[in-house]
Amino acid sequence: MVALIVTLKLTLLKNSLKRSVWRTVGLVLGMLYALGIVIVALVGLTALRFGPVDLAADVTVLVFAVLTLGWLLMSLLVFGVDETVDPAKFALLPVRARELLPGLFVSGLIGSPGVATVLVAAGLVLAWSRGWAPLLAAVVAVPIGVGSCVLLSRAGTAAFASFLSSRRFRDLAFVVLALFGAAVGIGGNLLGSVAQSGSSQLRQVLADTATVVGWTPFGWVWAVPADVARGLWWQAGVHLVLAVALVGVLWVAWGHLLAKRLIEPVEAGGGGSGRVKENALIDRLYPATPAGGVAARTLRYWRRDPRYLAGVAGLLIAPVVLVVTQLMNPGGSSVLAAFAPAVLGVLIGASIAQDLCYDGTALWLHVASGLRGADDRAGRVMSTLTIFGPVLVALLVVSMVATAEWSLLAPVVGLTIGLTLTGLGVGSFVGALWQWPAPPPGANPFQKGNSGGLPSLLSFSVASLGTTVLAVPTIAAAVGSLWYGWLGYLSVVVGLATGLLVLRIGIAQGGRVLDRRWPEVLQSVSERSA
Amino acid sequence: MSLQGLCKTFGTKRAVDHLDLQVRPGCMFGLVGPNGAGKTTTLSMATGLLRPDAGTAAVLGHDVWTDPAAAKALIGVLPDGVRLFDRLSGRELLRYVGLLRRVPPGDIASRSAELLEALGLTEDGNTLVVEYSAGMTKKIGLACALIHAPRLLILDEPFEAVDPVSGEGIRSILRSYVRGGGTVVLSSHVMELVESLCDDLAVVAQGRVLVSGTVEAVRAGSTLQQRFLDLVGFTAAGGEGLAWLHSSSPSS
Numbered sequence: 001m002v003a004l005i006v007t008l009k010l011t012l013l014k015n016s017l018k019r020s021v022w023r024t025v026g027l028v029l030g031m032l033y034a035l036g037i038v039i040v041a042l043v044g045l046t047a048l049r050f051g052p053v054d055l056a057a058d059v060t061v062l063v064f065a066v067l068t069l070g071w072l073l074m075s076l077l078v079f080g081v082d083e084t085v086d087p088a089k090f091a092l093l094p095v096r097a098r099e100l101l102p103g104l105f106v107s108g109l110i111g112s113p114g115v116a117t118v119l120v121a122a123g124l125v126l127a128w129s130r131g132w133a134p135l136l137a138a139v140v141a142v143p144i145g146v147g148s149c150v151l152l153s154r155a156g157t158a159a160f161a162s163f164l165s166s167r168r169f170r171d172l173a174f175v176v177l178a179l180f181g182a183a184v185g186i187g188g189n190l191l192g193s194v195a196q197s198g199s200s201q202l203r204q205v206l207a208d209t210a211t212v213v214g215w216t217p218f219g220w221v222w223a224v225p226a227d228v229a230r231g232l233w234w235q236a237g238v239h240l241v242l243a244v245a246l247v248g249v250l251w252v253a254w255g256h257l258l259a260k261r262l263i264e265p266v267e268a269g270g271g272g273s274g275r276v277k278e279n280a281l282i283d284r285l286y287p288a289t290p291a292g293g294v295a296a297r298t299l300r301y302w303r304r305d306p307r308y309l310a311g312v313a314g315l316l317i318a319p320v321v322l323v324v325t326q327l328m329n330p331g332g333s334s335v336l337a338a339f340a341p342a343v344l345g346v347l348i349g350a351s352i353a354q355d356l357c358y359d360g361t362a363l364w365l366h367v368a369s370g371l372r373g374a375d376d377r378a379g380r381v382m383s384t385l386t387i388f389g390p391v392l393v394a395l396l397v398v399s400m401v402a403t404a405e406w407s408l409l410a411p412v413v414g415l416t417i418g419l420t421l422t423g424l425g426v427g428s429f430v431g432a433l434w435q436w437p438a439p440p441p442g443a444n445p446f447q448k449g450n451s452g453g454l455p456s457l458l459s460f461s462v463a464s465l466g467t468t469v470l471a472v473p474t475i476a477a478a479v480g481s482l483w484y485g486w487l488g489y490l491s492v493v494v495g496l497a498t499g500l501l502v503l504r505i506g507i508a509q510g511g512r513v514l515d516r517r518w519p520e521v522l523q524s525v526s527e528r529s530a
Numbered sequence: 531m532s533l534q535g536l537c538k539t540f541g542t543k544r545a546v547d548h549l550d551l552q553v554r555p556g557c558m559f560g561l562v563g564p565n566g567a568g569k570t571t572t573l574s575m576a577t578g579l580l581r582p583d584a585g586t587a588a589v590l591g592h593d594v595w596t597d598p599a600a601a602k603a604l605i606g607v608l609p610d611g612v613r614l615f616d617r618l619s620g621r622e623l624l625r626y627v628g629l630l631r632r633v634p635p636g637d638i639a640s641r642s643a644e645l646l647e648a649l650g651l652t653e654d655g656n657t658l659v660v661e662y663s664a665g666m667t668k669k670i671g672l673a674c675a676l677i678h679a680p681r682l683l684i685l686d687e688p689f690e691a692v693d694p695v696s697g698e699g700i701r702s703i704l705r706s707y708v709r710g711g712g713t714v715v716l717s718s719h720v721m722e723l724v725e726s727l728c729d730d731l732a733v734v735a736q737g738r739v740l741v742s743g744t745v746e747a748v749r750a751g752s753t754l755q756q757r758f759l760d761l762v763g764f765t766a767a768g769g770e771g772l773a774w775l776h777s778s779s780p781s782s
Contacts, residue, residue, distance in 0.1 A: 275657050276619050283625065293629030297615060297622075304617040304658075361612035365674070367579055368609075369630040370602030519581045526612075 003094075005103025009110055020456055022436065027112070035118035045123035049130060056127055056212035059228035064124065067117065068149050073184060074113075075153040076160060076177065087261050097259035101251070104258075108150045124225065134229035137236065144243050145221040153252035158257040161306075178320075185321035186328070214239065217246050243326050270414060286382060290371055292377025295386070298355070302387050307358060307439070314503035316391075319344045320402050323399050334403040335482070341395045342415040342478075348388050349423015350463035353431035354456055355380050357438040361526050367518045374511025377428040381507065384424065392416060410488030411478035416475030418495025423467040425499070425506025430463045432510035435524045443452040471495075531559075531576060531682060531715060536585035538571050538708055538737075540774045546584070547737035553715055554729070555590070558708050560728035560745075561717040564762050569717040570610060570739040574687050574690045576715075577607045589682055603631075606680035607672045612719075616660035620670050623659055624677055631678035638677070648703060650696060664691035672700060676707075683707065685716040689723060696731040701727055721755045735762045 017024050041063075048056040090100060098443035108114060121142045127140035160177060214223035227236035282299055286292030302308045319340040326337035356363065366376055396416065400409060436455040468475070474495040480487035514521060533551040536715055537544070546568040547702040549764040553559045563569050574580035576587045580602065587594040615623060621642055628638035639719050646652045654662065659670055668691055675683060683704070688699050704714050704727070718724050724731055725745060731754075732742035740761045749757055 049668060171589065276622075278619075278621065278656060287633040288629060290630050293626050296629075297618065297626050301615075301617055301624065359615070361614045364579055364607075364612050365615065365627065365630065366608055368577055368605070368607040370578075370599045371630050500638060520577060522579060 001100050002103040002106055005100070006107050006110065009107035013110075031482075032113040034112040037303040038116050040128070041120045042123045043121075045127040048127045051223065053130075053229050055399050057230055057493060058206050060127055060217050061210045061222050061226050062206070063212045064121070064145060065213045065216065067120065068145065068152065068218040068222075069184065071117070071149040071153040072156045073181070075157050076181075087258050091262050096264075097262055099257050100258065100262075101255050102162045103145075104154075105150060108154060109146075114150070117149055120148055124222075128229060130229065134225050134301065136224035137228040140240070141221050141224045141243070144247055147247050148217075148221060148243065148250065151247060151254060155250045155254040155257065158254060158261070162257060162260065178316050181313065181317040182320045182324070182528060185317060186324050189241040207477045217242075220246060225317035285386070286379075288374070290376040291379040291382065294371075294376055295382035298380055298383040299386055301358075302383065304329075305358070312387075315344065315347045315351060319395060319399075323402060327402060334405050335408065338405040338408045338412050339415060339478075340399045340420050341392050341412060344388070344395060345391060345419035346464050346467050347414050347425050348384060348420060348425040349425070349467050350460045352380055352384050352424055353459050353463045354438070355522065355523035356431055357435050357525050359525060360438065361522070363522050364527055367522050372511060373432065373518070374507055374515025376514060377432070377507040377510045379422050380431075381428060381503065388420075394419065398435065408481075408488070411491045414488065414491030414493075414495040415471075415474055415478040416495075417492065418471050418499045419467060419479075421495070421499025422471045422474075422502045423463070425502035425504070426466040426470060426501075427463050429510040429513070430459055430466065431511040432521075434459065435521055437525055452517045471498070473498055531590075531684075532586075532588045533572070533576060534586050534588075535585065536572060536575055536578065537583045538568075538575060540650055543691055545737055546575070547722055549734070549737060550738055551732055551742065553713060554626050554676070555713050556708060556711055557713055557730050558704065558728045559713070559715045560731035561715060561722035561734060562719070562721065562724055562731060563717075563734035567734045569734055570686055571737075572734070573715070573717060574609070576686050577605055577609075577767065578602055579607075579609065580779050588678055596719075597607060603678075605679045606678065606683045608668075608674035608683075608685040608688055612688070614659050614671060614674070616662075616667075617658060617708065618661070619656045620646065620659055620673075621655040623670060624673055627674040633678050638662065642673075645676060649673055651697060662754065665693055665696060666670055666700045668692050669696060669700070672703075674705075681712060683714045683716075687718060688716050689720065691719060721753075725754045733758060 017027065045060070048059060072445070087104065109118065124142055124145075125135065125138045126136040189452060210219075210226075213219040220239050223239045224236050224243065227233070282296050282462060285299075315519040322343060323337045324338045326333055359366075382409075396412065400406060400412070429490065434455065438456075474491055477487045477491035477494050531551070531553040533549060536544040536546050536549040549568070551572075561569050562570070571580065575582045575585075576589075576594065578598050581595070589601045589604050592604065594601040606776065615626065618626060624642040624645065625638050628642070629635075642655075643652075646655050649672065650761055651666065651669055651673070654666065658666065662670065668688065670686060672685070675685065688700060704716075708729075709715055714730075728745055730744050731740070731748055731778070733740045733748065745754070748754070752760075
């Protein structure tokens with residue numbers, strides 16, 4: 001069964017590479033990137049081999065715990081998991097989850113991140129080749145550690161996917177996801193700021209953090225060889241037992257979730273009767289025009305489609321992390337924290353650029369009904385503003401109250417307005433330029449897009465870069481206001497004026513692009529684009 | 531509807547090969563052909579969903595590819611094998627299509643109610659389309675194609691997965707639509723259905739029209755089923771193959 005599933009994965013991978021240039025480019029870039037990391041890591045680990053034992057212990061525990069956490073976080077928030085071999089596809093075959101697990105596990109390791117992790121983890125053996133006991137401990141720890149990386153990402157995404165698709169737990173899962181991301185971001189930032197506080201202190205902080213991290217699930221297994229090398233035998237034993245237990249629990253949990261998915265693939269509906277109340281309020285919110293229709297439809301999707309919810313959670317993390325770290329950090333700048341709403345503004349604009357891809361083949365309706373591209377663009381901007389307008393205001397109030405930088409109110413408002421409007425305009429245009437097949441609604445929202453996530457990353461970068469460039473006048477005025485207060489009021493005017501201008505042009509030009517290439521857009525968002 | 535010299539190539543496969551088709555106004559037109567004949571590709575090019583490599587498609591004098599706005603306003607489409615915006619309820623979806631088609635809001639409400647009633651979907655009007663069965667999804671798709679009172683209906687496999695009662699409902703809707711001056715182009719695999727429902731038909735295979743005309747003319751004295759098999763060149767495989775499938779065979 002293992003060989004069969006692994007062969008299946010390789011065949012699917014090969015065929016998808018044949019079909020899409022994007023995928024090949026993504027794969028090559030990913031491999032180069034991973035290769036760079038592996039080389040740096042191996043050099044570093046070899047160097048640790050000749051350093052003091054304590055240093056090697058602290059550094060390896062920290063680095064590998066971050067790696068383990070990274071597997072979970074990256075798959076939840078950034079890249080999603082590779083569902084080339086989709087467990088739901090096995091639903092019709094007479095196989096049990098138990099038989100599928102080993103094969104799915106091994107196929108999860110195939111790919112740049114998996115291979116890179118195995119290689120870096122093998123470097124741990126190098127670092128601990130300073131004696132027989134630590135060497136043996138490392139040899140035992142590496143497979144367990146690599147296993148927990150893969151299992152954490154698989155079980156974590158499977159759990160969140162099933163929560164997000166169930167109506168009852170959707171909102172809770174959404175909040176937990178956002179908080180989890182924010183907490184990790186805040187923790188990382190605080191660590192970074194402590195690291196700047198001086199090298200004598202740094203050594204102590206490093207040791208303390210490593211000890212603490214070693215007792216979290218992400219560090220258990222990596223602490224085993226470190227304990228052995230320092231002769232801390234009973235700690236090593238406890239860490240090993242915990243690590244093995246973690247792998248066992250994750251294995252069982254993943255198997256359970258997989259078994260559930262074999263009976264009831266996530267794709268099918270959302271549980272419950274699926275009846276909705278007629279809500280004329282949403283319809284009355286927008287004019288009875290094509291653009292208004294698009295706005296009402298996308299607004300309903302924001303609420304009903306897990307993919308959008310996962311997206312909002314991702315967007316909120318950056319500004320929240322910014323506020324909290326700058327405030328908790330003694331050396332932090334409350335001025336920076338005050339500008340958090342502006343950060344959200346840029347992100348919103350960049351996210352609207354992928355709205356078309358989420359529609360998938362359902363987009364045929366827009367094409368067949370002869371909808372003007374500009375109406376499509378305008379409708380999406382309207383609903384995005386409806387969702388994020390109140391969020392922006394709330395974030396503005398929170399950041400102002402928390403930082404007490406009331407003198408910055410004008411430039412912060414100016415910059416937020418400017419970046420949000422400019423971002424929406426740029427996003428409307430960029431979104432019309434290129435599209436890619438996204439996982440369909442109801443599918444695992446943590447699944448990678450068919451093109452490996454590269455085009456979405458590219459579109460995001462282009463949109464946010466474009467927004468920043470076009471908002472330079474507003475940014476200049478807002479920054480200048482730190483020295484000349486009156487510039488803050490100017491930034492409101494400039495932000496509003498340039499923002500509205502960019503938005504108008506973005507909608508009109510993006511619409512024109514769509515009018516010209518609607519059928520091609522439909523082709524490129526279709527799941528089975530030939 | 532008039533298609534002339536339509537071509538479409540996917541990779542190395544020529545899906546539609548210089549296809550010509552004339553459909554006279556006020557006619558119920560059936561498009562039949564084996565799997566992979568290019569029916570869906572043809573209908574996609576006729577409705578503006580897929581850009582042809584060559585050839586033209588015109589609807590009531592408006593070219594679909596040079597004057598898309600005017601042509602698309604006249605067409606109602608039910609494609610096959612694509613998603614609907616299925617996170618909307620049936621009623622919300624109809625309203626959405628109505629707004630996209632610039633139907634006045636008052637008319638949207640009354641027409642939605644009538645369409646849901648006629649198709650037996652009133653009770654499920656507030657259920658999300660994603661929860662609908664395959665047949666119900668076809669029916670709501672048909673309602674979406676009708677809501678702006680088009681002059682031409684282009685339906686890809688409208689009767690697939692639809693139960694006999696609803697199928698009769700759809701047939702009577704289509705018949706009265708044609709009586710009222712509308713034109714219907716539908717594709718189907720079911721010969722009996724095309725034979726009983728359509729005025730004219732065309733048989734398509736390998737991206738070309740093999741024969742086109744009134745049902746009587748195409749049938750030429752035989753049954754449509756037999757004529758179809760003759761035209762596309764069916765060779766019966768006989769009863770020898772797949773013997774292992776028989777439950778009575780010793781290997782089972």
